[in-house]
Amino acid sequence: MNNQRIVELTLLLLAAFITLATVAVAAVAEGTSIEWAVIPYLALLLLLWGISHLSLRKWAPTANGLLFPIAALLQGLGVAFVLRINPDLLLRHLVWSLLATVGFIAVLAGLRDLNQLRKIQTPLGLIGVVCISIPVILKITSGEVNSSPSVQFGSVAIEPSHIGTICLVIFFGAWLASYRSRNTAEYLGEVERFDGDPSRFIPLIGAWLITSVVVIFQNNLSSAFVLVAIFLSMWWVAVGRPIDLVFFLAAVGGSILLTVGSVAEFQDRFDAWADPWSNSQFGEAITRSSFALAGGGLTGSGPGEGAAGWVAGATDQFAFVPIAEELGFMGGAAVLSSYLLLAGVGLRIATAARKEFESLLAIGIAIYFGSQAWAAIAVPLRFLPPGDLSLPFVASNGSALFACTIALALLLRISETVPVIPDRTQILSRISFKSQDTA
Amino acid sequence: MTRRLVHVGIAFLVIYGLLFFRLEMVQIVGAGNLREHPQNTREITLDFDAPRGVITTADGKTIAQTVAVSGARNRLRQYPYGSLYSHVVGFISAEHGGAGVERSHNNFLAGNELSVRIQDNRDLFVDQARTGQLKLSIRHDVQLVTRAAMAGHLGAAVVLEPTTGSVWGMWSTPNFDPNHLSSHDLQAATTDFKALDSDAVRPLTNRVEYHSSEIGSLFTIVTAAAAIESNLHDLSVSSTTSFPASQRSPAITNQDGSACGGTIKSLMVDACVTGWATIGQEIGREPMQDISNRFGLVGGDPVRTDNALRGDLKPTKLSPSAAHAAVGTAMELTPLQVAHLFATIANNGSRIQPRLVEQVRAHDGSVIHNFEPNVLNQSISKETAAKLLGLLSENVKTGTAQGLALSDVQVAGMSASRFSGSNHLWMVALAPVTRPEVVVAVLLEGDGSDDQETGEANIAAITRRITEAVLRLPNSNLRGS
Incomplete structure (x- = not known):
């Protein structure tokens, strides 16, 4: 039908092969017990991939063919490890995968024109702010600090902050796009020019406030990093005033420094980062991560041969550790490259998008994937103090998977609006045919 | 807009580059250090459920074994003598790693080491669980004697055979029952571990290998060695009550404020601190540093057994x-x-690495590795060693270690006490003087309730009791294995 879908199908088959091979090798390894009952789960996962692929063929036939297989590979790797580390999570993970696929198809089928999002930018922005600010509400009502606040529905916990981030990305994109068009109009003299327009500070102040909320009430520097990275990337591309950048970074740094000095838990996290060897609450997972990574070495201990469940949170925020332990530096580098590729393809889509809003949205989503993965992997590697951030697509955290899949669908939709380069030979033959005709 | 998009792309390439670099540093460059890190319990946690070889003493007592049990985990690690060997074998636990020989020699016990895994040609083709057995240098009879002597006292005692460096006895109080930590009841094991780990007196620490204390005047034996080498052993120091302070260091005074002096022999028997300070000044800093290096006391890796x-x-x-x-x-x-320092003197100045593991054996009892005594260097000449032994012997006859004297054997020894701000005491015994067969070092950590005399009498009694009992033990016990 077209190249993109054929590429996608081929790579999806490869991702399925890698996933199944990882499970199979781990299953024959000494000392692991993998139940036969996981087979229906794996079959369901592959089925969901197939359905997603078919819906792409139907509703977004020219969308980029690399994005979905990369995400699928990462998700498959995650499942291959979850079913060994904590089989109890498997059912919940697959229910979330199902929900995510439904959301994926709904976005592809229901959102044919991305300008529809611009119409609801204000409600989306409000939803985003509310979702991110839930810790503040919890703090005021119950006085507890929770780095990843969730709403409990039976046994399923929904963390609204993930989907809130996506909403904010859309809002930022829409706001910055209209800001730019107004600026352009001013520049061209179509509207009255107003020097020293204070509205240029509004997005900076807004982003600073949201980041400060995350730092002060969630004590989560990783989430703050993701928000700052997304915002700064979009803002830099859309506006890009170096002096404002300096102000913004100074303000965020100030919030962090103030919080380190006054909130005990944040201080604890920093201590665990500076010296994990003598900090038991947050430090143990970090030291164990280092030991597990060192145990893996260059080629890894082999699937099933590592101490996978030894690091607390090995299915969620430390999901990178068992992968890099059992598949080694080469496997870890492959995972890192996957995220780099995901973000790179996203940025490539941004340069090719026809509308500024779509371009900015693509940047936001690409950086969302890239920075969240970076921040999650940076914690076991001791670049950032411990923060509870799920590894995109890999982590068993359902809310994160859902949010990432929705973002992926949006990115695919943007890539589809990029005009397909017409086949030159066809045009040439048509021209020559016409010339013959006229002659 | 595109140009600034490139900025974003480059920024992300850079921060991902940092991740690649750091991952490589952790997984490849720094991996060796991390694998040997004392807090790293990954390997041993992986091997908790695996088949595991037995650990025996030099006289053939089994002190750690794995037995078959029914349940989710079908193998249980048992320590038949409980806390008697807690600081020798250590423990292995499902969630809290391990310690002692269980941890340091895990690769042999669990059969991860290639030499253990491939015991005959067939093993190349058949995937069979091979484990290694360890034979330690510890003697059950010596260990019992040491425990009995140390009963009711906080501290540590170690018994060394000077000619081979073999550790015959190693005792540290407080201690723990490793059976509780290797239990399959993970919750109970965790409760026990947490209680032990947070205890202020640190029952999980093997004081013999991991607890450094000020040794004070015990060090003067090294000064004496330096004095003999510098031909200062005939120098007579005039009697003083204090050694004057210099610009950078405070004055040194005798503990009871009395005046003393003379040759190094009288300095030794009187434990004359001011006299030793004067001698040290005469010798100079360089020779002191040099002899400390030769004894392996400073710089580099501190001395330990092969299980530390x-x-x-x-x-x-x-x-x-x-x-x-x-x-x-x-x-x-x-x-x-401390025991190692005195064992070097007892062994004619030839310094031998202390060893705790003598042999690794295959499942059928054949020897895979034999750890021979490892001579590190000749720290001092034979003549110097003999003169030092004479000084130590004189110290038991007329000096500060008179409590060590035995009726039938001549003993040499030394003691140190009265540390500022601490209540611990040291005592070392070497016997018999003519050709020392055993070196005993004891550290008591007083709680301050005993007065000085009672403490000194206690430690002398403990050290004498261990020395006397070990000398009386039949050496034939060792051949029984």
């Missing part, structure tokens, strides 16, 4: 002032290091 893991001990340093260095100011050593 890296990184727990801080390297000791000599005081910058020669006089202070000579009297052992700020010199902190472990009981094993």
Whole structure:
């Protein structure tokens, strides 16, 4: 039908092969017990991939063919490890995968024109702010600090902050796009020019406030990093005033420094980062991560041969550790490259998008994937103090998977609006045919 | 807009580059250090459920074994003698790693080591669980004697055979029952581990290998060695009550404020600190540093048995002032290091690495590895060693270690006490003087309730009891295995 879908199908088959091979090798390894009952789960996962692929063929036939297989590979790797580390999570993970696929198809089928999002930018922005600010509400009502606040529905916990981030990305994109068009109009003299327009500070102040909320009430520097990275990337591309950048970074740094000095838990996290060897609450997972990574070495201990469940949170925020332990530096580098590729393809889509809003949205989503993965992997590697951030697509955290899949669908939709380069030979033959005709 | 998009792309390439670099640093460059890190319990946790070889003493007693049990995990690690060997074998636990020989020799016990895994040609083709057995140098009879002597006292005792470096006995109080930590009841094991780990007296720490204390005047034996080598042993120091302070260091005074002096022989029997300080000043800082290096006391890796893991001990340093260095100011050593120092003197100056594991054996009992005595260097000449032994012997006859004297055997020894701000005491015994067969080092950590005399009498009684009992034990016990 077209190249993109054929590429996608081929790579999806490869991702399925890698996933199944990882499970199979781990299953024959000494000392692991993998139940036969996981087979229906794996079959369901592959089925969901197939359905997603078919819906792409139907509703977004020219969308980029690399994005979905990369995400699928990462998700498959995650499942291959979850079913060994904590089989109890498997059912919940697959229910979330199902929900995510439904959301994926709904976005592809229901959102044919991305300008529809611009119409609801204000409600989306409000939803985003509310979702991110839930810790503040919890703090005021119950006085507890929770780095990843969730709403409990039976046994399923929904963390609204993930989907809130996506909403904010859309809002930022829409706001910055209209800001730019107004600026352009001013520049061209179509509207009255107003020097020293204070509205240029509004997005900076807004982003600073949201980041400060995350730092002060969630004590989560990783989430703050993701928000700052997304915002700064979009803002830099859309506006890009170096002096404002300096102000913004100074303000965020100030919030962090103030919080380190006054909130005990944040201080604890920093201590665990500076010296994990003598900090038991947050430090143990970090030291164990280092030991597990060192145990893996260059080629890894082999699937099933590592101490996978030894690091607390090995299915969620430390999901990178068992992968890099059992598949080694080469496997870890492959995972890192996957995220780099995901973000790179996203940025490539941004340069090719026809509308500024779509371009900015693509940047936001690409950086969302890239920075969240970076921040999650940076914690076991001791670049950032411990923060509870799920590894995109890999982590068993359902809310994160859902949010990432929705973002992926949006990115695919943007890539589809990029005009397909017409086949030159066809045009040439048509021209020559016409010339013959006229002659 | 596109140009600034490139900025974003480059920024992300850079921060991902950092991740790649750091991952490589952790997984490849720094991996060796991390694998040997004392807090690293990954390997042993992986091997908790695996088949595991037995650990026996030199006289053939099984002190750790794996038995078949029914349940989710079908193998249980047992320690038949409970706390008697807690600081020798250590423990293995499902969630809290391990310690002692269980941890340091895990690769042999669990059969991860290639030499253990491939025991005959068939093993190349058949995937069979092979484990290694360990034979330690510890003697059950000596260990019992040491425990009995140390009963009711906080501290550590170590018994060394000077000619081979074999550790015959190793005792540290308080201790623990490793059976509780290797239990399959993970919750109970965790409760026990947490209680032990947070206890202020640190029952999980093997004081013999991991607890350094100030040794004070015990160090003067090294000063004496330096004095003999510098031909100062006939120098007579005039009698003083204090050694004057210099610009950078405080004055040194005798503990009871009395005046003393004379040759090194009388300095030794009187434990004359001011005299040793004067001698140290005469010798100078360089020779003091040199002889400390030869005894393996300063710099580099501190001495330990082959079961001690890296990184727990801080390297000791000599005081910058020669006089202070000579009297052992700020010199902190472990009981094993002290025993090792005196064993070198007892062994004609030939320094031998202390060893705890003698042999690794295959499942059928055939020997895979034999750890022979490892001579590190000739620290001092035979003549110097003999003169030092004479000084130590004189110390038991007329000096500060008179409590060590035995009726039928001549004993040499030394003691140290009265540390500022601490209540611990040291005692070392070497016997018999003519050709020492055993070196005993004891550290008592007083709680301050006993007065000085009672403490000194206690430690002398303990050290004498261990020395006497070990000398009376039939050596034939060793051949029985």
